[in-house]
Structures are given as structure tokens and as C-alpha cells.
Amino acid sequence: xxxxxxxxxxxxxxxxxxxxxxxxxxxxxxxxxxxxxxxxxxxxxxxxxxxxxxxxxxxxxxxxxxxxxxxxxxxxxxxxxxxxxxxxxxxxxxxxxxxxxxxxxxxxxxxxxxxxxxxxxxxxxxxxxxxxxxxxxxxxxxxxxxxxxxxxxxxxxxxxxxxxxxxxxxxxxxxxxxxxxxxxxxxxxxxxxxxxxxxxxxxxxxxxxxxxxxxxxxxxxxxxxxxxxxxxxxxxxxxxxxxxxxxxxxxxxxxxxxxxxxxxxxxxxxxxxxxxxxxxxxxxxxxxxxxxxxxxxxxxxxxxxxxxxxxxxxxxxxxxxxxxxxxxxxxxxxxxxxxxxxxxxxxxxxxxxxxxxxxxxxxxxxxxxxxxxxxxxxxxxxxxxxxxxxxxxxxxxxxxxxxxxxxxxxxxxxxxxxxxxxxxxxxxxxxxxxxxxxxxxxxxxxxxxxxxxxxxxxxxxxxxxxxxxxxxxxxxxxxxxxxxxxxxxxxxxxxxxxxxxxxxxxxxxxxxxxxxxxxxxxxxxxxxxxxxxxxxxxxxxxxxxxxxxxxxxxxxxxxxxxxxxxxxxxxxxxxxxxxxxxxxx
Numbered sequence: 250x251x252x253x254x255x256x257x258x259x260x261x262x263x264x265x266x267x268x269x270x271x272x273x274x275x276x277x278x279x280x281x282x283x284x285x286x287x288x289x290x291x292x293x294x295x296x297x298x299x300x301x302x303x304x305x306x307x308x309x310x311x312x313x314x315x316x317x318x319x320x321x322x323x324x325x326x327x328x329x330x331x332x333x334x335x336x337x338x339x340x341x342x343x344x345x346x347x348x349x350x351x352x353x354x355x356x357x358x359x360x361x362x363x364x365x366x367x368x369x370x371x372x373x374x375x376x377x378x379x380x381x382x383x384x385x386x387x388x389x390x391x392x393x394x395x396x397x398x399x400x401x402x403x404x405x406x407x408x409x410x411x412x413x414x415x416x417x418x419x420x421x422x423x424x425x426x427x428x429x430x431x432x433x434x435x436x437x438x439x440x441x442x443x444x445x446x447x448x449x450x451x452x453x454x455x456x457x458x459x460x461x462x463x464x465x466x467x468x469x470x471x472x473x474x475x476x477x478x479x480x481x482x483x484x485x486x487x488x489x490x491x492x493x494x495x496x497x498x499x500x501x502x503x504x505x506x507x508x509x510x511x512x513x514x515x516x517x518x519x520x521x522x523x524x525x526x527x528x529x530x531x532x533x534x535x536x537x538x539x540x541x542x543x544x545x546x547x548x549x550x551x552x553x554x555x556x557x558x559x560x561x562x563x564x565x566x567x568x569x570x571x572x573x574x575x576x577x578x579x580x581x582x583x584x585x586x587x588x589x590x591x592x593x594x595x596x597x598x599x600x601x602x603x604x605x606x607x608x609x610x611x612x613x614x615x616x617x618x619x620x621x622x623x624x625x626x627x628x629x630x631x632x633x634x635x636x637x638x639x640x641x642x643x644x645x646x647x648x649x650x651x652x653x654x655x656x657x658x659x660x661x662x663x664x665x666x667x668x669x670x671x672x673x674x675x676x677x678x679x680x681x682x683x684x685x686x687x688x689x690x691x692x693x694x695x696x697x698x699x700x701x702x703x704x705x706x707x708x709x710x711x712x713x714x715x716x717x718x719x720x721x722x723x724x725x726x727x728x729x730x731x732x733x734x735x736x737x738x739x740x741x742x743x744x745x746x747x748x749x750x751x752x753x754x755x756x757x758x759x760x761x762x763x764x765x766x767x768x769x770x771x772x773x774x775x776x777x778x779x780x781x782x783x784x785x786x787x788x789x790x791x792x793x794x795x796x797x798x799x800x801x802x803x804x805x806x807x808x809x810x811x812x813x814x815x816x817x818x819x820x821x822x823x824x825x826x827x828x829x830x831x832x833x834x
Contacts, residue, residue: 250348250356258347258360262340265364268607269336272374273329275609277619278657281305282376283649286328287784290314290376292757297470301759304479307378309418314376323657323786332380336373339380340364342387346573349394349532350580358593359576363387365600366572368499368613369565375612379565381418385411386566390539390573394532400444402451409433409459416467421563423471424546424556425539430460432542475556483557488548489513491558496568499561499613502602516540516571519578526581533577540570561614572596608700616701617681618646620654624679624705627696629660631677631707637714638747638797640833641665642675644684651679652784662785664796668765668778674743674801674833678706714745715832723826732813735828739767739806743833745799746811751792751824758783760816765798767806775806779814799833 278286288303289295289311300306313331321327343363350356364370372379389411396404412429416422437444437452444452474480484491493512497504519537528534544567550556559567576593583590611619628651632639643651643665655663666673671680671688680688682702689706696705723734735746748763761783767776782794800809811828815821 258344262364266336269333269374271609273333274326278650278653279612279615279618280646280649283653285311285314285376286653287649288759290318292759302477302479304474307419309381310378328376329374332373332375335380335384339384339387342391345391350576352580352583352590354590355576355580355593358596361600362572362596365603367599367603369568370603371612378418379562382415383565383569385415385418389415394535397535405452406455406459409455413459413463420471421559422566423467424550425543426464426467428542428546430464482563483560485551485555485557488558491560492564495561496564515575519574522578522581528581533581536570536574536577540574543567611700617703618650619701620647620650621698622658625651625654625658628663638795639676640799642670642673642678644670647679649784656786664780666778668776674799676708676712680704680706712833715834717831719830721828734811734813736808736810739809741802743801744809745797745831745833747797747829749795750826752782752787752794753822754788754792758821761821762814763796764814765811767800767803768808768810769805770807775803
């Protein structure tokens with residue numbers, strides 16, 4: 250690689266970095282980002298077993314999010330700084346990986362596709378762990394390729410540390426991590442005679458400290474999540490319909506049987522070249538072997554333990570390894586048949602597709618979850634005019650994104666309702682294309698965001714508050730885990746129940762729920778809706794919290810009930826609790 254290569258590479262990486270910064274600053278949050286802000290970065294509790302148990306906890310990403318949240322405050326850009334910084338490390342590792350490709354043309358194919366592959370590059374501008382995963386995986390691979398050639402202890406440590414940090418970013422790598430640790434142990438054991446005793450002992454020490462111990466912790470976390478049923482993403486339907494189909498849709502723009510066949514042949518090509526050239530100890534063989542190991546382990550785990558095949562974002566590392574393997578295979582073939590290198594130019598279509606879809610308003614995977622700022626501002630204006638909390642109907646994935654966008658914009662709390670959606674008695678509905686026809690009955694569209702497939706619907710005949718049915722001030726018992734706020738017999742009326750109270754401005758309130766249910770005569774819940782009061786910036790409101798629930802007439806319902814539920818043993822003082830119940834008509 251020449252100085253000219255470096256200058257052009259820096260120019261390319263800088264352009265992508267500027268685009269990523271713009272996306273990080275302007276693309277509205279998606280649900281998983283807001284959930285991570287709520288459960289982990291906000292309270293600063295992200296280490297098991299103290300953290301909320303969920304696969305959404307990308308530990309390293311959560312830790313960086315907590316740090317930047319405290320340093321910079323809540324903002325789109327600050328929450329995503331960890332992923333943006335990971336891009337610098339990723340680009341450096343990608344540059345180093347280019348040294349293993351002899352053809353200049355294929356090297357530029359490699360750099361272009363690694364830096365600007367559709368779908369993959371987006372995660373470097375999101376508050377998720379996948380950017381860190383890819384960055385540290387690239388560091389690990391570069392260290393591993395160098396270790397195979399030099400047997401340097403520093404390269405060995407780089408490989409082990411990189412894969413450990415990659416897995417602490419996203420637990421989806423546990424199978425590959427375990428396979429690599431076992432494989433390295435086998436290589437050390439059977440190749441012991443090739444090392445001086447001191448070098449061998451140093452390798453064993455590094456394998457134990459940087460490899461085995463972190464792996465055991467990762468396995469413990471993974472099995473704990475599996476036991477709780479929290480490794481839910483993906484399915485066991487098969488590698489083709491789950492992993493390959495989802496990647497085809499997001500990377501290529503569509504999926505079809507012929508596309509799946511093409512991808513399978515694409516992935517088998519480097520393995521075939523490796524076998525034909527007996528290149529297992531070359532970079533091609535190492536990358537192809539790593540890819541094959543991961544796929545075989547996934548298939549075995551799905552069959553033996555019903556572990557889901559990775560889907561879309563959880564399979565990014567497979568896409569990444571496959572791209573590198575194919576270009577290394579073409580590089581090997583082009584040393585025999587030089588014209589073969591031109592096949593690599595087909596991969597330029599991937600960054601070209603990214604270039605043709607440049608935007609700063611949505612993600613490829615979750616466009617409908619990024620609620621435009623103007624939607625949230627409009628909700629606030631309508632809520633001010635109404636003089637009461639709006640009843641906003643929305644898909645449940647917006648339960649965090651709308652409140653967090655309101656917090657970011659410095660607006661009063663706005664909390665959507667998912668129960669009965671896309672039907673029910675709402676003032677406003679935020680709906681995507683899939684549910685528009687159903688949600689539009691009795692509503693008119695006043696705004697839309699085509700890139701996000703979102704529509705802002707307002708009721709044709711505005712809801713009006715009827716007479717006040719009940720008003721009460723209640724003394725709470727902070728020791729109770731189930732504290733009833735309001736209950737009444739269900740009838741033909743539509744009730745709006747407003748709950749106003751004072752909550753602590755400090756402490757961990759993430760597990761506190763305010764719940765609204767309609768029950769039948771046996772006490773079974775016919776409807777259930779819960780909100781997290783802590784989604785509101787209670788410090789900014791001086792602890793004042795307001796929430797409204799709407800109860801529609803429901804066949805079989807005999808009782809409507811609102812209560813606080815505290816799922817922890819920590820007392821939560823709830824003061825100045827006022828209940829206002831009115832009819833809606």
C-alpha cells in the first residue's frame with residue numbers, strides 16, 4: 250500500500266464519517282435506542298445482575314452511553330458518540346486488513362464495501378452495540394491474521410481482547426467466541442513443540458485471562474438470558490429464511506429464491522477456493538474457516554438447543570466476514586487468472602446503493618420508529634390547546650421514542666397509548682402505512698412523513714371532556730408493590746382518568762409502572778396497558794408527573810382499574826396524588 254492509497258482512504262473514510270455524524274445528529278431515535286437510554290444509560294446501571302435483564306443491553310454501548318449522557322446531556326448526537334468513535338477504530342482496522350489483499354483494485358473494493366455497505370454502516374450512527382461489535386471484530390481479525398504469520402504475543406493479545414470486547418458489545422457473538430477459544434486452545438496444545446517454553450506459557454496465560462475468563466462470563470450472561478426467554482430475536486426456521494432472507498432485504502433491497510441461491514453460492518465461493526488451493530493457513534482460509542465455524546455452530550445450536558438463527562442486525566458479522574472472504578478468494582484466483590479481479594467490481598454496487606439512498610431522517614431497518622420532530626411539536630401544541638393530556642394512539646414501539654423526543658426538545662411529557670390501537674377513542678393517531686386504512690376511520694390526515702411511512706391523524710370530531718365523574722386526593726403507601734389509584738364499575742361510558750402526583754427526582758424508578766386494566770367478573774384482565782413514569786424527565790418537572798388513560802366500553806368488562814406497581818423492594822414515595830375522572834364524548 251502506498252502513501253497515495255492512504256490519502257485516498259483517509260478521504261473516503263472522512264466523507265463517510267461526516268455523513269455518519271450528520272445521521273447521528275438528525276435521525277430520530279428508534280425504539281431500541283430509547284429503551285437502552287431508559288433502562289441502562291439513564292440510570293447508569295448496565296452490569297448484570299443488577300441491570301434490567303434483556304438482550305437489548307449491549308453492555309459496552311450502554312456504558313459509553315451512560316458516560317456521554319452525563320458529560321453532554323441528553324441529545325441524539327451525544328447518545329451515539331460511542332458508535333461514532335467506534336467508526337474511527339473500525340476504519341483503522343479496515344485499512345490494516347487491506348494489506349492482506351494484493352490486487353489494488355480488489356483492495357479498494359474491500360475498503361469501499363467495508364466502510365459503506367448498505368445497512369451495515371448505519372449502525373455507526375446509532376446508539377446500539379453493533380458498531381462496537383464490528384470495530385472490535387475487525388481489530389480481532391487483523392490481530393489474528395498477524396498472529397498466524399508471526400506468532401507474536403501482542404498479536405495474540407489483540408485477537409483475544411478484540412473478540413472479548415466485540416462480544417461484550419453484542420452477545421450474539423458468543424457461539425463464534427466460544428468456538429474460537431476452543432480452536433485456539435487446540436492449536437496451542439498440538440503446536441506446543443513449536444514454541445519456546447516461555448512463549449508457550451505466555452500464550453496460555455493470555456488465553457486464560459483474555460480468552461477463557463471473559464468467555465465464561467459471556468456464557469453465563471447468555472444462558473441466563475436464554476433461561477428467562479430473552480434471546481427472542483430471530484427464529485429457528487432455518488438459515489435461509491431467517492438469516493439470509495433478512496440480510497438480502499436490507500442489504501440488497503429485496504429477497505427472492507434466486508437471491509438466496511446467489512448469496513449461498515457467493516458464500517461458498519471462498520470456501521471452494523480455500524479447499525482447491527489448500528489455503529487454510531492463508532488469510533483466505535482463516536476468514537473462510539471462521540465464517541464456516543460460525544454457521545455450523547449456529548446450525549448445531551438451533552437443532553440441539555432451539556437457539557434462534559440470527560436475523561438482520563444480529564447477523565451483521567456474518568455479512569462482514571462473507572464480504573472479506575469473497576474478496577480474499579478473488580485475490581487468490583486473480584493471481585492465477587488476472588481477469589478474475591474484475592468480478593470484484595460488482596461489489597461496488599453495494600456502496601453505490603448506499604450513496605443513492607443518502608438521508609438523515611430514517612434507518613433501513615426501523616424507518617417507522619423514527620418520529621419526525623415536527624410530529625412531536627405538533628402533539629405538544631395540540632396538548633396545550635386541549636388543556637389536558639392528549640390521548641395519542643400509536644404502535645407500541647413508539648412508547649419510548651415519542652416521550653424521549655419530547656424530552657430532547659424540552660417539551661412537556663407526551664406518552665402514547667398502544668392498547669386498542671389502531672382503533673379506540675383517541676385524539677390523535679401516529680400510524681404507519683401498514684395500519685393506515687384501519688386507523689383512518691373517523692380521522693383525517695394532517696401531516697405525513699413518506700420516508701418514515703408515518704401519518705399524523707386527527708379525529709374528525711374532536712373529543713370533548715364531559716362532566717367530572719370523580720375527584721380524589723389519595724395518600725399512598727410507598728411500601729406496597731401494588732397500590733390502587735382508582736377503580737369503578739365498567740359501563741357504557743368512555744372515561745378519561747388523569748393521574749397527577751409527585752415522584753422522586755432521583756433514584757432508580759425504571760421498574761415503577763402505572764397500569765390501567767379492564768377486568769371481567771372473575772378478575773381476569775381483558776385489557777392491560779402500562780407506562781413507565783421514569784420515561785419523563787422528572788428532574789426537569791420537579792417531580793410532577795401527569796398521565797391520562799382512556800377506558801372504552803368493552804364487552805365482558807365489569808371493572809376499570811388504575812394502579813401503581815413497584816416490582817422492586819425499594820420504596821417509592823408517591824405524594825400529592827390527585828385523580829380526575831371525566832367522561833369523553
